[in-house]
Amino acid sequence: MMNSIYPWFKDAWIAIHENEKLPHALILKGKEGIGKYDFAMKFTKSYLCQNPLANHFPCEVCSSCQWFPESHPDFRHIAPIESEDDESSKRKTIRKKSIVIDQIRDLSEYLELSAHQVSGKRVVLIEPADSLNQAASNALLKILEEPPENTLFILLSSQIQKLIATIRSRCQLLDLRGPSLDEANLFLIDQNIVLEESLLSFTGGSPFNAIKELENKSEREVVTQLLSQGHNIDITKVSYAILTQGLDWTLNMIQKWAFDLLLSFHTQQSYYFTNEEKLIHSQAKQINLNALLLFTNELNELKKIASHPVNQELQLQNIFIKYKQIFEPS
Numbered sequence: 654m655m656n657s658i659y660p661w662f663k664d665a666w667i668a669i670h671e672n673e674k675l676p677h678a679l680i681l682k683g684k685e686g687i688g689k690y691d692f693a694m695k696f697t698k699s700y701l702c703q704n705p706l707a708n709h710f711p712c713e714v715c716s717s718c719q720w721f722p723e724s725h726p727d728f729r730h731i732a733p734i735e736s737e738d739d740e741s742s743k744r745k746t747i748r749k750k751s752i753v754i755d756q757i758r759d760l761s762e763y764l765e766l767s768a769h770q771v772s773g774k775r776v777v778l779i780e781p782a783d784s785l786n787q788a789a790s791n792a793l794l795k796i797l798e799e800p801p802e803n804t805l806f807i808l809l810s811s812q813i814q815k816l817i818a819t820i821r822s823r824c825q826l827l828d829l830r831g832p833s834l835d836e837a838n839l840f841l842i843d844q845n846i847v848l849e850e851s852l853l854s855f856t857g858g859s860p861f862n863a864i865k866e867l868e869n870k871s872e873r874e875v876v877t878q879l880l881s882q883g884h885n886i887d888i889t890k891v892s893y894a895i896l897t898q899g900l901d902w903t904l905n906m907i908q909k910w911a912f913d914l915l916l917s918f919h920t921q922q923s924y925y926f927t928n929e930e931k932l933i934h935s936q937a938k939q940i941n942l943n944a945l946l947l948f949t950n951e952l953n954e955l956k957k958i959a960s961h962p963v964n965q966e967l968q969l970q971n972i973f974i975k976y977k978q979i980f981e982p983s
Contacts, residue, residue, distance in 0.1 A: 657710070658695055659688045659840065661832040669696060669827060670709045676825040678797055678806040680782070683829030685811035686862025690780055692829060693807050694722065697776045700805065701727060717770065726769035729777045731756055733784040752785045757792035764801045773803040782808035783815040790817045797823045834858050851927045855909070872898050876906045877929065879973065883936045884980030891973050893966050900965045904956050907972060911949050914940060914979075936980070944979040951975060 658666050669675075683689050695710075698721045702711040711718050722728055733750035760777065768775050779785070785793060797806065797820065808824060810816060832840065837853055837860040848863050855873075856862035866873065875895050879886060895903055909925040910933075917923055917937040923930040955968065 677800040678824040680808045680824040684831045686859030687831035727775040731779045754788040775804045780809035782810045783812045880910045
């Protein structure tokens with residue numbers, strides 16, 4: 654747990670505490686990898702603290718602070734678990750995790766109990782709320798329609814469109830901005846973390862995603878090598894080992910490459926793959942623009958169902974077939 658909030662969250666920290674009457678439910682929305690979870694945990698700790706400081710930080714010495722988070726009786730953290738109906742491929746691939754209805758049923762039973770502290774305050778943190786499946790979403794909605802007294806629900810989301818509209822309408826939205834590239838760089842330097850500058854660009858300036866991507870270097874190189882082949886790509890040699898990071902992660906890589914192709918077509922620059930800028934610009938001269946636009950739309954649609962049980966290998970093969978086609982003349 655951090656001893657302070659990240660610099661880019663200072664305005665949000667002030668805003669959330671200036672709200673004299675908090676709603677029963679908050680959605681903390683922001684890009685993935687900017688530290689939303691740490692912000693939510695720090696706020697929750699201060700909210701439950703028996704003697705918060707003048708700057709709204711928790712005192713760190715009261716019983717509530719000592720209990721938090723593992724053993725605090727008035728705090729519940731709901732996170733994804735592996736779906737039972739999710740079948741793994743014969744090859745090693747990521748099994749998608751979801752927040753399922755049994756977790757919300759257990760939460761409902763917990764909320765029937767009395768709060769432990771005299772203040773009566775309780776906090777339920779759901780993260781990422783994007784991973785609620787349909788049944789769990791409907792069960793949570795019923796709770797939010799008649800929320801328990803003195804209970805604050807905090808939903809973290811980087812893809813708010815995945816939340817059902819009726820849940821969104823019952824929550825107050827707080828938009829958490831991510832750091833600028835300079836802020837992200839300074840933060841990483843302060844943490845004594847050395848990254849390639851291109852990796853921070855690749856993650857859109859999200860420092861924690863950049864740190865995670867250090868572990869995915871070999872997978873990123875495999876995908877980049879495939880995409881670099883353009884119209885010469887041999888579909889039969891696509892390595893499904895890249896699916897060890899999941900279809901969603903692989904789609905994200907391809908989407909960013911397609912974005913850079915489109916950007917380079919118009920500006921001769923790249924945003925995500927700065928190390929491959931010359932190659933991407935060369936490819937941009939060869940693309941069928943209409944086919945590229947259609948391809949990006951198809952990727953967007955496929956991204957919506959990437960978390961569903963699908964034949965990931967077949968989906969990946971279809972993606973690369975369509976990628977090859979964007980270099981074919983109309």
